[in-house]
Amino acid sequence: GAGVSQSPSNKVTEKGKDVELRCDPISGHTALYWYRQSLGQGLEFLIYFQGNSAPDKSGLPSDRFSAERTGGSVSTLTIQRTQQEDSAVYLCASSALAGEWETQYFGPGTRLLVL
């Protein structure tokens, strides 16, 4: 079946503008995660959603970052007033359930460049 998809694949924006990144998880997966991968650094957890539970936002770096998940499926990560340090690859993953035993499957990522 189809894997995790993300759009756009690339985004170039000007400093101060808002951007929205979209993630379509694997059909039937209840858990959805956002990570950020900066040049030369490891993957950094941002936020995750599990079903109808309140999201775990503990990894969001500032209040300029927010995410929502509509209808338990598609998720949108929004970055307001973008800064140059927001430039990174934003990766989305999904798993059948949330939990430490569950395998997370990743999408191809959105490469964000803030000029």
Added chain:
Amino acid sequence: EDQVTQSPEALRLQEGESSSLNCSYTVSGLRGLFWYRQDPGKGPEFLFTLYSAGEEKEKERLKATLTKKESFLHITAPKPEDSATYLCAYNTDKLIFGTGTRLQVFP
């Protein structure tokens, strides 16, 4: 603080030259230890999950092993197409990743 460390940062091998990648972790309690492969410009691709010390899993030229404090990814007779960054991660509901080992295999 839970932490995952990978070594070496980079590894250059000749085709057919076997080697091992290391992933050590300082975490409270043993949970899922995951290995992923990441090619340039792509998202991580799932390889293995290990759940308990002594467990081993194999896929083609790769074998992952787990002890109480570290995991190894053994690459036997690698080919150029095995060139990628290999990431390990510890799962505490969200994945805590190491910074990866960048593997280059030359013909």
